[in-house]
Amino acid sequence: xxxxxxxxxxMWLRLALLILFGGLAGLFVALVxxxxxxxxxxKGWLVRQPVPFSHEHHAGALKIDCRYCHDSVETSAVAGLxxxxxxxxxxxxxxxxxxxxxSVRQSxxxxxxxRWNRVAELPDYVYFQHNVHVNAGVGCETCHGxxxxxxxxxxxxxxxxSWCLDCHQDPAPRLRPRDAVxxxxxxxxxxxxxxxxxxxxEHHIDTENLTHCYICHR
Numbered sequence: 559x560x561x562x563x564x565x566x567x568x569m570w571l572r573l574a575l576l577i578l579f580g581g582l583a584g585l586f587v588a589l590v591x592x593x594x595x596x597x598x599x600x601k602g603w604l605v606r607q608p609v610p611f612s613h614e615h616h617a618g619a620l621k622i623d624c625r626y627c628h629d630s631v632e633t634s635a636v637a638g639l640x641x642x643x644x645x646x647x648x649x650x651x652x653x654x655x656x657x658x659x660x661s662v663r664q665s666x667x668x669x670x671x672x673r674w675n676r677v678a679e680l681p682d683y684v685y686f687q688h689n690v691h692v693n694a695g696v697g698c699e700t701c702h703g704x705x706x707x708x709x710x711x712x713x714x715x716x717x718x719x720s721w722c723l724d725c726h727q728d729p730a731p732r733l734r735p736r737d738a739v740x741x742x743x744x745x746x747x748x749x750x751x752x753x754x755x756x757x758x759x760e761h762h763i764d765t766e767n768l769t770h771c772y773i774c775h776r
Contacts, residue, residue, distance in 0.1 A: 599716035605677045608661050609645075610710060617742065618706035624698050624740040631698075635687040639674045642666045677711050678702060685776045695733040695757040698740050700725075706742040719774075726768040730754030 616622045625631060630638035642665040649659055665672050678701065680686055692698075699705070703714025715721060725732050733754035738744045746753055758765060767773065 599718060600713045601716045602712055602714075604710050604712045605675050607675055607711070608672050610658055613705040613708045613711055615709075624705075631688045632692050633689055635689065637688045642672060645672075677713050678715075678717060680717060683775060685774055692739050693736065694729075694761050694763055695736055695739065695754075696725075696729075697732075697734050697738065697744060699742055699744070700732055704742050722774065723769060726773070729763070729765060729768065730758060733757040 616627075617624065627640035627644060628637040629640075630636060642662060645659075645662050646666055649656075649662065653659060661672065664670075691701075699714075701715055701717075703712075705711065731750045731754055734741075734744055734746070734757070735753075757763070
């Protein structure tokens, strides 16, 4: 009886299947790595703004408190972005003709707010309140990094679910006195965990429920 397929056909079929499944496995691994990469989370990436605002200059060199521009951070779910009037409270007196501030002056004349682009943006299904965290003693730099060293603002952390849970599972080492919340590079001569435990007691933080789903998803 004549042989229809050559003896090598079985070998080529096995090789083709090996390449196919190997390629699919490689694609899956690549997608997992990409999903967990800084490219996907945006960590470390600059976000372009309508004005090249330097936190290094304002918060670092000039020591302007975060709350001067983000004035609702202690009382609202959102930190708030500075209106043009806040910018012009200084720049009507200094750097009045600077080219980089042309859009700020135009915003004031036209009564049209500047459209700042969010750097630390969370998905719509995440329930987050700035005032709760700030009043509990979570420092601004915990999430936003040391902005006083950033000439241009970038996302300092990944803001993934696992990153948030790391803090919710063990908040004590990340807490500080409320009067130090906006301090960049804050240090203490006391044990950080002991300080945090004291903040938990002082602010009546219910650590038992911090990892429940409804805390962040409502």
